Amino acid sequence: MPLNAMKTLALCTAASLTVAGCMAPFDPENPRAVSASDRQSGAQAHPQILAEFGGSYDGPGTDMVRRVGRQVAIESGLSTDGSNCTVTLLNSSVVNAFAIPGCYTYVTRGLLALMDNEAQLASVLGHEVGHVAASHSQRRQNAALGSGLLGVLAGVLTGSGQIAQLAGQIGQVWTLSYSRDQEYQADDLGIRYMTSAGYNPYESADVLDALGQQAALEARIRGQDEASQIPAWARTHPLSADRVARATAKAKETGMQPGQGREEAAAFLSAIDGIIYGDAPEQGYVDGHRFAHPTLRLAFTVPDGFYLNNGAAAVTATNGDTPVQIQFSGGSAGSPSALAQQALSGILGQAAQNAQVTQVETGSVNGMATATQQARVATQSGQTDVTVVAIQYDSSKSYYFAFVSPANVDDSRIIQSTVGSFEKLSSAEAAALNPRVIDVVTVTSGDTVSSLARRMAFDDYREERFRVLNGLSANDGLQAGEQVKIVVEQ
Ligand SMILES: [Zn+2]
Known part of the structure; x- marks a missing residue:
């Protein structure tokens, strides 16, 4: 038995206890065809993913992403003409790429902006198509389908900050189960596909290196503890130190010399010239501790030490030192009292049965009516306080902040300062916010x-x-x- 086959067998045995089932060794020459049930689950998940990641991004880069993605899908053998693989450029500043069964592949504009040429794009999309071809995460994905925001809020109450920070990024939850060996295999498959598509395989190591550099810079800028700011791709496809060196070795094995093969840098750069970097106006902007939304005409500031994350379902903020979490969401009709109660029971979920809930208190902030309701609830990580403050923005819309903290942490100043900073933007202030x-x-x-x-x-x-x-x-x-x-x- 060859050594790597033994390794596969050992992994299978260990993995079968935690991941449902064990898969036969993968032969890249004969990938399993995309099944009807995969196609169906992919088609169901696709609109959810679009909603969670800001929709598809329309621009000159869109056609390029589709074209290169279809090319690597054809090289993978999953698709004969590329038409049964769906490749989407997502309107998200998060640095990420992922794939789901049914041959649905995604790359964000945040990741695209980090690349230098088409060969790097082919490498990343090839890697993701490789996960699909080798059926790496199929079972895990099916299990997580439909958990959506409820899962995120449950994460708040079970004390799993990591999950809470993934608000609006359910695709990541689906891909968290990749093992190091699956990553290596997807890297190898990506290099295989990009090479047969005529691209310079050495660019695979370069884009992995760029992701590593970006992760290191983000960590430097935001602080080491702030795991939520590390590019999502680096978290879900762990960048072990030897991955770059390994990719270079694999590129050498193709027999190509550095500089051989297509890179298409000029075409790539012209396709991404003008692409939005960071948040788009319709998503609102995070600028340090301030969140400002030009379309909704609102802004607020979180205290020093908190890091904002602009998710599709909610804006969240976490603090590395004290385990206090802040969420901002809403925009619904109705009174602030009704919204506060609705939001609190949504966050508590089933835990509401055993929670001590206070009466709704009304008040005001910056001329807007507020309603506050609090709950204390026992969770896996001990007694936890949840405070919801709903604010009536105008006659048709209310928003809310939710604060979650251990019962023994006094978060009253954090609540006061965050809620007190909430303000309406004038049209001039909104117009001054440019992407x-x-x-x-x-x-x-x-x-x-x-x-x-x-x-x-x-x-x-x-x-x-x-x-x-x-x-x-x-x-x-x-x-x-x-x-x-x-x-x-x-
Ligand atoms: Zn991967």
Whole structure:
């Protein structure tokens, strides 16, 4: 028995206890055809994923993503002409890519912006198609289907901050079960598919390296403890240190030399020129501790130490030091009292039966009526307090904040300061909020890394961000005539 077959067998035995069942070894020459039931579950999940990830992004990059995705799907043998694989560019700033059964593959514009050429895109999409071809997560995904937001809120009450931070990102929950060996196999398959599509296989290591650099920079900017800020792709497809080196070795095994094969950098950069970077106006902007939504015309600020995460279902904020979690959502009709009660019972779920719930208290903030209701409930991590404050924005809309904290932590100041910061934006204030976009520029003879980095629309880490965005290491310089990406305000 060859060594890797033994390894597969051992893994199967251990895994069969936790993951439902054990799969036969995968032969890349003969991938299992996409079954009718997979196609059906994929078709059911697809609209949910679109809703959770900001919908599909329409722009020049959309056609490129579809074309390259279909190409690798054909190389995988899952599809004869690419038509039965659905490839979507998602309108999300989260750095992520994933696939679900039925051959539905996704990449976010956040991840696309980090890439430098089509070969890197083919590598990432090939990796995801590889997970599908090798049936890596099929059973786990079926089990998680439909858990949606309830699962997220249950996570709040069971004390699983990780799950709570995934609000609006259910796709991630589905892909959390990949093992290191599955990642290696998907990397290998991605390299195999991109090479047979004619791309330079060495770009696979480069995009993995770019993701690693991005994860390291995010950790530096936001603080090491803030796991929610590490690119989702790096969390769900763990970037072990040897993965980049391994990808380079696999590229060598193809027999191609570095520089051989298509990269299509110019076509790629022209397709992503002008693409939104970070939050889109209809999603609202996170800027440090402040969240501002130009379309809904509202803003609020969370206290120092909290990190905002702009999910599709809710804006959430977590704090590394004290385990207090904040959620902001709503926009529904009705009185703030009704909304506060509805939101609280939604968060408590079944735990409501055993919760001590206070009466609704009314008040006001910045001229808007409020309603506050609190509950104390026993959870896996001890006595937990949930406070909901609903605010009547105008005659047709109310929003709410929910605060979850251990009962022995006094979060009254956090509540007071967050709720007190909630404000309406004037039309002028809303109009001044512009999205950031990727601008592709050609380096001229006078340009340097620091001169171009100064044009980046950020207050801090401009040069570091510029280097990571363009795959430049600390000592790399620029050459006149080459194209680079900068992030500018639109
Ligand atoms: Zn993966």
